[in-house]
Amino acid sequence: MKVLVIAEHDNRELKTSTVAAIAAAQKLALPIEVLVAGYHCQTVVEKVRTLAAISRVIVADHDVYQDQLAENLALLLHSLSADYSHILAAASTFGKDVLPRLAGLLQVSMASDVMEIIDANTFIRPIYAGNALATVRMHDAIRLVTVRSSAFNTPITTHTELAELTVCDKRYALEKTKLVKRVESKSERPELGQAKVVISGGRGLQNKENFALIEQLADKLNAAVGASRAAVDAGFVPNDYQVGQTGKVVAPDLYIAIGISGAIQHLAGMKDSRVIVAINKDAEAPIFQIADYGLVGDLFKIIPELLTKLP
């Protein structure tokens, strides 16, 4: 049998989380095909075709797929599913929207947020905010899986010889949902899920203006900016900065948590980082229990000092 990976993209660029999903698919040791559904998405298709791991790319290029909505993507995937033993997507908000809907159409179970692939039927996934790991076995003829990108970050080699291309002309119209608008938070900084260094700020920053300190520090270290739920709820930063059980999961080489207490839900999103630094004025803050390096003190003194001492 074969594996189908769903490409996530904006019709121009392939999202790096898809590369992680392909890296995960490689563990299954089966031929890998990728579905690119979109509109005027040739550049994405060309990019996918250069990935050495792929045997075939299926492209469904129609206006109805422009906005990547679950309603018709699930129908399209349903129509293609008979050829596959596995369908994988990144555990992004996109993958989490589409794949369970497909599972409903197929009346099969699915495994969310998989961190480890044991064999074709057996997977490890986090439960209880990562405070327990469940080993699960799936017995359906088709296994649907979303994968945690930070757990599969081996790069995929590219080659000049392009993967086979198949055009799919199935066109499922959107009947019940329509995109009104998408407001993307733009940033020149590295993507949170991809960055080697992430600096996150919490309630300790007190307000939006002060949060700029985190951003200045991030710029010095070419880092992405993250935040705790409290910082997002208080409006210091947009929702997509939230790191944690119910936000993004990151595992950079260096994670610096500043003015963050270290609630279970926050730790769930960053505790697999290689090196963790915590800066907090409260020596008892739980974040220090998982930090490799802890510094107790006032962030309003420490960040300015870091800014002058970093090159």
Added chain:
Amino acid sequence: MKVLVALKRVVDPYVKIRVRDDGSGVETANVKMSTNPFDEIAIEEAVRLKEQGSATSTTVVAIGSEASQENLRAALALGIDNAVFVPNDAMLQPLAVARILQQIVVREAAQLVILGKQAIDDDNNQVGQMLAALLSWPQCTFASAVKIAEGGASLEVTREIDGGLEVLSATLPAVITTDLRLNTPRYASLPNIMRAKQKPLTTLTLEELAVDTQTAFEVLSVAAPKTRKAGVMVDSVDALLDKLKNEAKVIA
């Protein structure tokens, strides 16, 4: 428009859980339990829709242990009109939950179903999307704002997505799953807690519903994750920078 809300009783989010030594799962005996926080947000949204006149009636449903009835009563005290309890002590997979909810949607003639985006015990994030597929209804997941159109034929939902926000419009009937910033749930007042005791709470068994709850998904074992080895405290910015440069080698 009739609104149905789903409620799961889960281990309280602030409890530090313990994995059972035999690997059979997470200890839930004598552990503080709560309504799944995302379902509290779903309940609040349903109550607001009723207050605004968009909803004609609101029903909350829980599938779970006998004790789930406490959580249903709490939802009634918050303003939900009636409750349905489906007793079940087995661990159900999302597909089975979605099938049960599908039957209840049909029985209740609900036009809008509001669920949490994820249950914070199993962290699946699946039931709402599966239910929408089973019903062939549109889905608006990860909602941070909900607006029902005049006349109740459609709705507009703002969704929290990885890249920011998006606004989706969908026809009714529809399924919504809640994200954290949709609303801030209220507290129940004492008179409302008293009043809730008179509100209808019906029990419906799986046999009555005639739902197949079998799924081909098996949890083999549950283990505690690796713990990180203890780190060190440093006493100055200089010491921190020295460690990051020369020991961890994560900055130049």
